Amino acid sequence: MRAVVSLVVVLLLLWLAVWTVVARDAFLAVAGFIAYGLLLSLVWVRLYGIDVALTEAAIGGGLTGALLLGAVGRLRGTEAAARSERPGVGTRVLAMALSLGVTAALVLCVLALPEPGPTLAPQVARELPATGVGNPITGVLLAFRALDTLLEAIVLVIALIGVWSLAPDRFWGGRPGMRHHADPDGVLAYFARVLPPIGIVVGVYLLWAGADHPGGKFQSATILAAMWMLVQMAGLADAPAVGNRLLRAGIVAGPLVFVAVGLLGLWTAGYFLGYPQGWAKPMIVAIEVALLPTLVLVLALLMSGAPARSAER
Amino acid sequence: MTAETLIALVACALVGIGLYGLIVQPHPLRKLVAFNVMGSGVFVIFGALARRGAAAGMPADPVPQALLITAIVVAFAATAMTVALLLRLIESTGSASLAAEPPAADGEAR
């Protein structure tokens, strides 16, 4: 009985994936991709990955969707030219064969998986009490595999530097994207005034809940970044100039605190990112709180793109 | 067949569909969307593996799930980076073509 519902959901997922690939124009493909992201968060719930579902709902459906929509809007005119470059039948058949081959290989791998599946859950369950947090995912992200999370934070900052470095020389240090305008008494401006306070409460709640329940800094930061972007899209605030020193300090603050905590561990616990006995939870919370502003700034600025006008209004 | 096996098999197909779009669609933005579909297929396979690792009272293995969160965020960063590259490409060449020789019709290529 229940399998039928799962079947409906995954078949729709497949249909949407095909849609995004074969859709007539880029807008339809992106709209399909947003729907795909929303459906994917249902699949994550089905796989008991509530934390993952939260991240997917926030990033897959929301941020990536808005980013791609913005790109489609600025790419009009290039689509017709691209259509003339459509590969011939031969290439398409070859691509189809290759895709089927890859799928078949993956299917064989999935069917050959050992039973029962290998797992690290018992180890996590055994060591989790020592960290003082109740959510095993937070435990993995900030205690057992904290190095991964540190590197990820650094990767995000590097990606942002990469995006900024695409700015034309004359706009270096300027503001990204174009200035949005909207009627200050209109519906959009009203919407962008009411929603962010609610979003901020929900975002901070998710950060706070992340210690013991699904949630955490990534999901929280995504919501906060989306709220900031909303204010910008409604023309209520301008994007910050990327040359702003305060902004740059905020961007590197999170990773720096993370590294500092790691070095402190070297001194107190004997290894990098070690937490001294009984101090794990406060340190985890400190890292989460310090990373939050960094993540908000990085995610929002990644969405905004490269500087495209000078810092003056 | 368990639900997670079903989902894993569908995810294999998602990877294939994404790969096909990545090769066949000429417009870079369409390639990017297809690539994201492909990536999410990989994520879902990984998530199904996590679900198979349910043990010790946990409904799924938390280690792969934590890595998935990291992966989704990094995938967003990569997508944003690609979009920025693409917009820059159009700004400097006036065309979104990835062909080695842009079509002659695009006279305004600088």
Next chain:
Amino acid sequence: MSFALDLFSVVAVSGGALFYLAGTVGLLRFPDAYTRLHALTKADNVGMALVVIGLMPQVGGVLAGLKLVLVWLLVVFSSAAVSQLIARTARRRDART
């Protein structure tokens, strides 16, 4: 008591699903943007409201129930704002032709 609550849930959630159905049928069958928008917002407001009301007895406590209401309020608020913006886009288009 529990049976009555379950029955209530079933009725309310079914009603909500019916509104989702109506919304989709309207979206597919109605002739122009304004009427389609009308159908769509019924799914948002009433369909979602009935689902939320129906789930109310099924959640653990008052706090979870409040969160459900917050979800509904958010959906209704964004639906109200976005449908305004959609209708304006449609009207601008109609004014031009």
Next chain:
Amino acid sequence: MPGRWKSGDAMADFLLWMAGFVVLMVALGLVRVARGPNRAERMMAAQLLGTGATGALLLFGAATGEAAVVDVALTLALLSAFASIGFVKFAVRQDQPPEDGEEAG
């Protein structure tokens, strides 16, 4: 919040079916998006997807018994509202010549 939903098995089955139904309705609605014919219809996509997915998620969460799914629905409601504005801005931009900048509601 902590704890699980207290619904029984038959109830969970019913809610799951309803979740599947709502997902199906959303999918059917997407046909309108593909058919268009105008931007307004396409923008309705965002709206439909947001509410549909949020409703399905609530039902799905109630059925699987994970209380934290409400948080996912909350996130989804917020972010799909954000994506809707993305759709609106997109449509408004398409309505105007590019050098005009943007103007909305």
